[in-house]
Amino acid sequence: MALPAHHPVDLLRFNTCGSVDDGKSTLIGRLLYDSKNLMEDQIEALERSADITGGGQINLANLTDGLRAEREQGITIDVAYRYFATPRRKFIVADTPGHVQYTRNMVTGASNANLSVVLVDARQGVIEQSRRHTCIASLLRIPHLVIAINKMDLVNWSEERFIEIRDEFEEFLPRLDMKDVKFLPMSALEGDNVVEFSAKTPWYTGPTLLGHLESVHIGSDWNLNGFRLPVQWVNRPNNPTDPRWHDFRGFSGQIAGGLVRVGQKVMALPSGLATTVKEIWTYDGPEDEAFCPQSITLVLEHDIDVSRGDMIIGPDHLPGFSSDLFADVCWMNPRPLQTGRKYFLKHTTHTVQAVVTSIENRLNISNFEPEPGPSELAMNDIGEIRLRTARPVIFDGYETNRLTGSFILIEQGTNATVAAGMLFPPREVVKPEASDFVI
Amino acid sequence: MHSYHLDHLQYLETEAIHVMREVAAEFERPALLFSGGKDSICLLRLAEKAFRPSDIPMPFLNIETGHEFPELLAFRDHRAKELGAKLIVRTVDDVLARGVAVQSFGETSRNRLQIPALLGAIEEFRFDCCIGGARRDEEKARAKERFFSFRDSFGQWDPKNQRPEIWNLYNARLNPGENMRVFPLSNWTEMDVWEYVRKEKLEVPSIYFSHERECFRRGGQWLPIPPPHTDNGRPDPYAGARPKPNEKRAKLIVRVRTIADMISTGVIESRADSIDDIIAEIAAARVTERGTRADDKASEAAMEDRKRAGYF
Numbered sequence: 001m002a003l004p005a006h007h008p009v010d011l012l013r014f015n016t017c018g019s020v021d022d023g024k025s026t027l028i029g030r031l032l033y034d035s036k037n038l039m040e041d042q043i044e045a046l047e048r049s050a051d052i053t054g055g056g057q058i059n060l061a062n063l064t065d066g067l068r069a070e071r072e073q074g075i076t077i078d079v080a081y082r083y084f085a086t087p088r089r090k091f092i093v094a095d096t097p098g099h100v101q102y103t104r105n106m107v108t109g110a111s112n113a114n115l116s117v118v119l120v121d122a123r124q125g126v127i128e129q130s131r132r133h134t135c136i137a138s139l140l141r142i143p144h145l146v147i148a149i150n151k152m153d154l155v156n157w158s159e160e161r162f163i164e165i166r167d168e169f170e171e172f173l174p175r176l177d178m179k180d181v182k183f184l185p186m187s188a189l190e191g192d193n194v195v196e197f198s199a200k201t202p203w204y205t206g207p208t209l210l211g212h213l214e215s216v217h218i219g220s221d222w223n224l225n226g227f228r229l230p231v232q233w234v235n236r237p238n239n240p241t242d243p244r245w246h247d248f249r250g251f252s253g254q255i256a257g258g259l260v261r262v263g264q265k266v267m268a269l270p271s272g273l274a275t276t277v278k279e280i281w282t283y284d285g286p287e288d289e290a291f292c293p294q295s296i297t298l299v300l301e302h303d304i305d306v307s308r309g310d311m312i313i314g315p316d317h318l319p320g321f322s323s324d325l326f327a328d329v330c331w332m333n334p335r336p337l338q339t340g341r342k343y344f345l346k347h348t349t350h351t352v353q354a355v356v357t358s359i360e361n362r363l364n365i366s367n368f369e370p371e372p373g374p375s376e377l378a379m380n381d382i383g384e385i386r387l388r389t390a391r392p393v394i395f396d397g398y399e400t401n402r403l404t405g406s407f408i409l410i411e412q413g414t415n416a417t418v419a420a421g422m423l424f425p426p427r428e429v430v431k432p433e434a435s436d437f438v439i
Numbered sequence: 440m441h442s443y444h445l446d447h448l449q450y451l452e453t454e455a456i457h458v459m460r461e462v463a464a465e466f467e468r469p470a471l472l473f474s475g476g477k478d479s480i481c482l483l484r485l486a487e488k489a490f491r492p493s494d495i496p497m498p499f500l501n502i503e504t505g506h507e508f509p510e511l512l513a514f515r516d517h518r519a520k521e522l523g524a525k526l527i528v529r530t531v532d533d534v535l536a537r538g539v540a541v542q543s544f545g546e547t548s549r550n551r552l553q554i555p556a557l558l559g560a561i562e563e564f565r566f567d568c569c570i571g572g573a574r575r576d577e578e579k580a581r582a583k584e585r586f587f588s589f590r591d592s593f594g595q596w597d598p599k600n601q602r603p604e605i606w607n608l609y610n611a612r613l614n615p616g617e618n619m620r621v622f623p624l625s626n627w628t629e630m631d632v633w634e635y636v637r638k639e640k641l642e643v644p645s646i647y648f649s650h651e652r653e654c655f656r657r658g659g660q661w662l663p664i665p666p667p668h669t670d671n672g673r674p675d676p677y678a679g680a681r682p683k684p685n686e687k688r689a690k691l692i693v694r695v696r697t698i699a700d701m702i703s704t705g706v707i708e709s710r711a712d713s714i715d716d717i718i719a720e721i722a723a724a725r726v727t728e729r730g731t732r733a734d735d736k737a738s739e740a741a742m743e744d745r746k747r748a749g750y751f
């Protein structure tokens with residue numbers, strides 16, 4: 001808990017998934033408790049509710065069960081966020097629930113994660129939920145995966161059982177294209193291999209869960225190839241008192257990919273006009289270069305017309321530019337997705353009307369096989385669709401850039417967020433017309 | 440810049456700036472809730488970072504309970520002026536005087552009464568979005584809160600019917616009468632806030648630092664003794680919040696850890712008189728920040744009930 005006063009630490013975001021009762025809440029409670037991130041009044045509140053509902057026993061899971069409706073139903077119904085820190089890192093945990101019908105919550109909680117922890121009950125081994133969660137983690141391109149085999153105390157800490165479950169996973173993992181997967185035997189209830197090493201697993205030589213969370217390399221989790229600045233807000237001072245800002249015109253946004261340097265060539269899309277970077281303006285003074293995911297304001301050499309929703313890009317790794325899009329979507333609404341329906345599509349800072357022209361297939365999440373030609377996608381279904389947008393979209397494939405390759409669909413009228421989409425790589429990239437842009 | 444990697448404060452900062460610019464771009468009439476407390480002080484710096492050299496494109500709004508520490512109000516006014524922002528103040532007193540809401544019997548805290556005052560201001564100025572400084576680590580019910588928290592036309596929060604928030608794509612669309620609360624500091628902890636105050640060298644109101652104060656003991660914590668009631672023509676706004684004869688009084692060296700208002704803010708005994716001291720104190724603290732707020736103790740579900748009714 002005590003942080004060294006001026007030592008900069010980085011931040012890791014992870015989510016936990018597993019089916020109901022696999023021990024997610026207990027695990028998060030354990031992480032907070034053993035890493036000394038709980039306070040007296042939180043422990044007091046735990047003890048108070050233990051007397052009322054738990055027959056006197058402290059229940060670590062209560063720490064993360066926030067809402068009244070949940071307490072009444074005894075289940076976690078939404079995504080809850082927890083925060084804790086060690087001297088090496090800060091952590092944001094998204095607690096994503098495990099019901100079959102709650103795929104949408106896992107997608108929500110995991111979309112920004114560097115790492116996912118999939119919990120498995122050692123007695124049950126791989127069940128449909130384990131496949132589902134691993135599959136979603138892979139679709140969302142979570143860079144790191146931990147398979148935590150929990151409740152090892154209930155299988156006598158059997159190495160044989162651990163290997164059996166690991167082998168079950170390894171049978172299907174190759175199909176999912178996950179690069180970094182760790183297996184870990186654990187008891188969240190008793191705290192073995194969560195923060196402290198367990199004496200009961202002499203056969204396990206890997207790190208504890210917290211040890212892994214503290215040391216996994218996340219430096220390359222952001223895309224640093226191909227500069228992308230989705231323009232969020234045009235910065236144009238109104239009647240400034242300071243004459244320096246009379247002609248100031250900057251383009252503000254969060255860099256969604258790559259690096260940018262003063263003096264380099266850039267192009268604004270969709271206009272296709274090329275210019276150079278005159279200044280990288282920040283409140284803390286000008287910078288020579290900036291990178292993803294910094295928030296900056298670019299001042300350009302020429303006065304070209306750029307507005308919110310446009311994208312400023314660099315000369316290499318060109319994006320796609322099309323109004324005909326292919327994507328995997330996770331459907332999140334009780335009213336199913338049908339072809340022919342119109343939605344708002346929000347992609348980076350750009351919102352356009354879009355119509356679903358076809359549903360190519362629905363993913364069978366248990367065997368990872370796409371099933372062709374479904375008539376609709378229901379709540380929590382994942383499938384491949386084709387969309388036509390009213391104006392072209394400037395995008396990358398989700399597999400190369402999570403920020404410029406993702407979108408949401410918004411239902412017209414209710415304004416509900418009904419889908420999370422992951423774009424396929426562009427079939428062709430934008431063709432710069434200005435010849436001086438070619439390097 | 441040699442390494443292309445952000446530390447945790449830089450990450451939280453860029454995330455919050457992104458959120459603020461989304462608000463400026465997507466809403467027609469946003470406001471920024473500014474109380475003068477440490478969280479909203481950070482919000483102002485983030486607004487400067489998001490929008491300078493332009494003016495911050497939204498007014499500041501504060502709902503006064505009438506129980507504020509005078510130091511806080513002075514700080515609030517001074518800071519708004521310094522930034523050249525328009526500050527709108529609406530009060531619980533006014534809501535009571537107009538009979539829009541009534542104080543229930545025995546109710547001393549005015550936190551509940553801030554709700555109609557806030558909703559009144561939203562209606563009066565037709566605000567479609569209010570940026571607030573709430574953090575998810577403050578309280579259990581907040582842990583599920585979104586960055587963009589949708590409120591229906593009665594200003595209510597329905598925890599079961601929130602929009603999923605995926606990647607950094609915020610759905611800001613509203614129908615007439617609906618409203619959004621936006622929390623750029625969602626992912627910040629109390630420690631992050633103080634580390635940011637230190638890093639940015641932000642000025643904070645003096646009551647965060649240790650000072651001598653007359654206090655009394657109630658409900659397991661020390662509360663400040665309110666200023667004397669002088670205007671005999673009006674009822675005492677602090678009725679119920681004054682020490683009873685049997686309650687222990689003491690002059691102590693204290694500071695406040697979180698600022699609600701004088702009635703519901705417990706003070707803690709502390710000698711911390713610099714930001715470094717405060718950070719060291721929090722690192723060693725054994726009680727969460729909200730453990731010093733009387734209004735949450737009433738019931739474990741207190742915060743959730745207030746939020747459903749339209750609290751920040």
Ligand SMILES: Nc1nc2c(ncn2[C@@H]2O[C@H](COP(=O)(O)OP(=O)(O)O)[C@@H](O)[C@H]2O)c(=O)[nH]1
Nearest residue numbers: 020021022023024025026061150151187188189
């Ligand atoms: N024996 C044993 N029980 C556990 C372990 N982890 C969790 N449990 C129990 O399993 C039940 C469900 O745990 P909980 O954390 O609520 O699961 P969740 O639904 O995934 O959040 C509770 O009774 C826990 O005490 C473990 O490692 N060993």
